[in-house]
Amino acid sequence: MKAIPPTPNEDDPLQPPAYERSERILAVDRHPRLLESLDLLASARGIPLDTAETPDEARALLADTDYGLALVEMQGGDETSLGLMEWLREHHGAVDVIALTADPTCKAPIEALRRGASEFIRKPYAPEALLATLENTLERRRLHRQNEQIRHRLKRSERLYRFIVENSPDFIYVLDAQGRFTFASRSTEKLLGIGPEALVGEHFQRVVLAEDREVAEFRFNERRTGHRATHNLELRLCAQPGGARNPVRTVDLTAMGIYADTDSDQPGQYLGTYGIARDVTERKQAESIVHYQAHHDLLTGLPNRALLKDRLGQALAQARRDNSEVAVLFLDLDRFKVVNDSLGHSVGDELLQRVAHRLRGCLREGDTLARLGGDEFTLLLPAIPDRRAAERVAEKCIGALEAPFLVHDHRLFLGVSIGIAVYPEHGETQEVLIKHADVAMYHVKDEHKGHYSFFDAAMSNRIDRHLNIETGLRQALDNQEFRVVYQPQVDVETGAITAMEALIRWQHPEAGEISPGEFIPVAEQTGLIIPIGDWLLHTACEEMLRWPGAEHLRLAVNLSPLQLNQRDFVQRVGEICGNTGFPLSRLDLEITENLLMRDVDSVVEKLRTLSRLGVTVAIDDFGTGYSSLSYLQRLPIHTLKIDQSFIQAIREGQDEGTLVETIIAMAQGLDLRVVAEGVETERQLNYLRRLKCGYMQGYYFSRPINGRDAVNLLGSWPREREATGY
Numbered sequence: 104m105k106a107i108p109p110t111p112n113e114d115d116p117l118q119p120p121a122y123e124r125s126e127r128i129l130a131v132d133r134h135p136r137l138l139e140s141l142d143l144l145a146s147a148r149g150i151p152l153d154t155a156e157t158p159d160e161a162r163a164l165l166a167d168t169d170y171g172l173a174l175v176e177m178q179g180g181d182e183t184s185l186g187l188m189e190w191l192r193e194h195h196g197a198v199d200v201i202a203l204t205a206d207p208t209c210k211a212p213i214e215a216l217r218r219g220a221s222e223f224i225r226k227p228y229a230p231e232a233l234l235a236t237l238e239n240t241l242e243r244r245r246l247h248r249q250n251e252q253i254r255h256r257l258k259r260s261e262r263l264y265r266f267i268v269e270n271s272p273d274f275i276y277v278l279d280a281q282g283r284f285t286f287a288s289r290s291t292e293k294l295l296g297i298g299p300e301a302l303v304g305e306h307f308q309r310v311v312l313a314e315d316r317e318v319a320e321f322r323f324n325e326r327r328t329g330h331r332a333t334h335n336l337e338l339r340l341c342a343q344p345g346g347a348r349n350p351v352r353t354v355d356l357t358a359m360g361i362y363a364d365t366d367s368d369q370p371g372q373y374l375g376t377y378g379i380a381r382d383v384t385e386r387k388q389a390e391s392i393v394h395y396q397a398h399h400d401l402l403t404g405l406p407n408r409a410l411l412k413d414r415l416g417q418a419l420a421q422a423r424r425d426n427s428e429v430a431v432l433f434l435d436l437d438r439f440k441v442v443n444d445s446l447g448h449s450v451g452d453e454l455l456q457r458v459a460h461r462l463r464g465c466l467r468e469g470d471t472l473a474r475l476g477g478d479e480f481t482l483l484l485p486a487i488p489d490r491r492a493a494e495r496v497a498e499k500c501i502g503a504l505e506a507p508f509l510v511h512d513h514r515l516f517l518g519v520s521i522g523i524a525v526y527p528e529h530g531e532t533q534e535v536l537i538k539h540a541d542v543a544m545y546h547v548k549d550e551h552k553g554h555y556s557f558f559d560a561a562m563s564n565r566i567d568r569h570l571n572i573e574t575g576l577r578q579a580l581d582n583q584e585f586r587v588v589y590q591p592q593v594d595v596e597t598g599a600i601t602a603m604e605a606l607i608r609w610q611h612p613e614a615g616e617i618s619p620g621e622f623i624p625v626a627e628q629t630g631l632i633i634p635i636g637d638w639l640l641h642t643a644c645e646e647m648l649r650w651p652g653a654e655h656l657r658l659a660v661n662l663s664p665l666q667l668n669q670r671d672f673v674q675r676v677g678e679i680c681g682n683t684g685f686p687l688s689r690l691d692l693e694i695t696e697n698l699l700m701r702d703v704d705s706v707v708e709k710l711r712t713l714s715r716l717g718v719t720v721a722i723d724d725f726g727t728g729y730s731s732l733s734y735l736q737r738l739p740i741h742t743l744k745i746d747q748s749f750i751q752a753i754r755e756g757q758d759e760g761t762l763v764e765t766i767i768a769m770a771q772g773l774d775l776r777v778v779a780e781g782v783e784t785e786r787q788l789n790y791l792r793r794l795k796c797g798y799m800q801g802y803y804f805s806r807p808i809n810g811r812d813a814v815n816l817l818g819s820w821p822r823e824r825e826a827t828g829y
């Protein structure tokens with residue numbers, strides 16, 4: 104049987120088949136009568152038939168019409184008919200040829216079959232027999248065509264699926280019953296760097312990551328049938344190392360068991376598995392990054408608040424079941440703000456990373472150290488045997504931060520204040536425990552920096568007080584609850600009072616006097632320091648101008664960083680002095696070292712402008728911050744005020760303040776005035792005098808006093824000076 108020639112659509116797997124072939128018959132016979140009777144017979148059966156008396160006539164018809172079958176009469180070795188058959192085979196291969204021959208021997212039929220006929224009928228024939236042969240041939244042609252169509256459809260569908268499989272970004276595979284690859288799609292090259300040729304015949308475990316082999320073995324050996332035949336699995340495969348890609352590829356794998364068909368409901372023999380593996384590595388990595396970021400502090404890599412809460416929730420649930428205790432430690436770094444403000448954020452950030460590293464070293468497995476932002480860390484100790492365990496960890500943390508940190512060539516000393524709350528004693532819920540550890544930490548900060556303390560109900564009162572201060576401060580100016588006190592600064596050489604430092608006092612209507620050390624930080628946090636600072640300067644200028652005999656006296660005022668950071672700060676100072684008539688040339692502005700921080704250029708600019716107007720600038724609490732000498736040289740500074748903690752360190756029998764000596768020597772080198780703060784004893788006075796400290800201030804001379812007392816003091820000062828040697 105002849106093959107049906109290729110259709111024009113064969114290369115396009117998505118096109119439908121085009122197999123509709125003609126069933127028309129062409130009968131070629133020299134005998135017109137025979138042709139006539141054939142025509143009658145055919146039309147009676149509904150078979151379309153054309154007739155031709157000569158091969159040439161037949162060729163002409165074949166040129167215009169599509170035939171399925173040609174009935175060619177031949178006589179012995181008649182070359183004309185045989186030539187037509189041959190011609191048909193060459194030019195109309197789809198036309199089946201039946202030879203009609205009267206030759207009683209085999210010769211003519213054999214020759215006809217050789218030259219292109221597919222069948223022969225011997226003459227004379229019974230019309231019925233001829234028609235039956237024609238119909239059989241037509242039926243055979245139809246079946247053949249159907250067969251061809253199915254074959255082509257299969258071929259096309261296979262081509263389509265091959266196209267899909269080969270072009271799919273997913274890895275498609277087939278395993279035999281032993282787990283060896285019998286097929287692997289091209290995408291393995293991209294996924295694993297191994298071509299399908301190298302994979303076929305290999306066991307699947309060759310590409311599975313060692314850690315996942317057990318689970319892979321289990322899942323591939325699981326025999327499931329019916330709707331459970333498919334299973335999904337996440338697996339890690341090992342790619343050929345090389346390139347920038349991660350050689351461990353995570354895939355989402357779908358596997359389907361292949362079973363032999365059976366007549367019964369029972370599954371047939373297990374033949375293998377086929378499935379798809381989708382590369383989800385990048386998605387998994389992105390998911391894990393998002394998850395990590397949502398639960399960690401990115402600077403230190405420590406858990407963040409969200410993760411801490413999660414772990415604390417678990418620890419508390421466990422503790423409730425076991426009747427055990429859980430400790431929450433709130434850690435706040437002492438002096439970190441100073442470092443961060445004066446040396447910049449990059450030093451601050453690195454310092455926090457080092458702190459996190461040291462603190463991590465103090466923990467057991469199972470403890471959680473979290474950073475909640477800024478310089479605050481929280482430690483969760485689940486299932487502690489007793490309070491002592493929390494104390495030991497707190498002591499360890501304090502000890503771990505004792506040694507100096509070397510960051511960007513700075514030797515930095517930090518401390519840590521720790522508040523501890525224990526479940527169930529100090530609270531039963533997460534929120535209460537965290538709050539109480541925080542309260543305890545604030546208590547430590549106020550009372551005993553660098554130590555730890557357990558929460559105590561009395562501490563809550565302090566928090567209430569803090570809130571009261573905040574609320575009270577908002578009305579204090581309007582209610583005229585502030586007043587100014589003054590403390591003299593004495594020239595060591597002449598014994599004269601050269602300046603008065605204005606210090607603020609607040610008389611709270613219910614709480615009584617509240618120290619500036621307590622409320623100034625709150626005023627700074629709330630921004631209220633701006634109107635309060637303006638009020639103080641205005642009041643002090645006005646008061647001092649009224650003092651008799653104080654025309655030569657300078658006025659020193661403290662400045663908060665917030666005030667100096669105000670864009671119109673210079674203008675404000677100018678206006679206040681202008682309005683009150685106080686000469687700018689008698690004003691000393693005291694700033695702390697930490698103020699020389701972020702926007703140095705703008706601070707320098709403002710201070711220079713004021714300095715040109717006669718204002719002098721002093722660095723207050725000198726020695727407690729981290730001011731670099733280059734800063735000091737850039738700023739128009741006139742005075743260094745040595746912090747009182749260094750002065751108070753000057754005591755009988757102790758190595759007398761080498762730091763004070765250094766500061767004084769440095770100030771002299773920089774041609775700056777030095778004021779020693781907090782001078783309380785004669786010993787301190789004499790010691791400082793020996794070091795040629797220019798000016799002093801402290802209880803030894805006078806406590807801060809109100810304006811009236813200041814006037815009295817100024818009046819009586821020469822007398823006292825004689826009595827004390829000043």
Ligand SMILES: Nc1nc2c(ncn2[C@@H]2O[C@@H]3COP(=O)(O)O[C@H]4[C@@H](O)[C@H](n5cnc6c(=O)[nH]c(N)nc65)O[C@@H]4COP(=O)(O)O[C@H]3[C@H]2O)c(=O)[nH]1
Nearest residue numbers: 606607618619620623639661662663781782783801802807
């Ligand atoms: N133990 C001891 N203390 C002495 C001695 N001599 C003076 N003092 C105290 O030391 C503080 C010196 O002021 P400061 O270093 O500027 O430190 C000040 C200053 O930083 C801030 N402050 C006070 N008034 C103002 C203000 O009007 N504006 C701003 N921004 N801050 C202020 O509050 C801090 C505390 O002020 P005060 O409580 O008035 O405390 C004052 C003063 O009363 C002494 O011999 N021994």
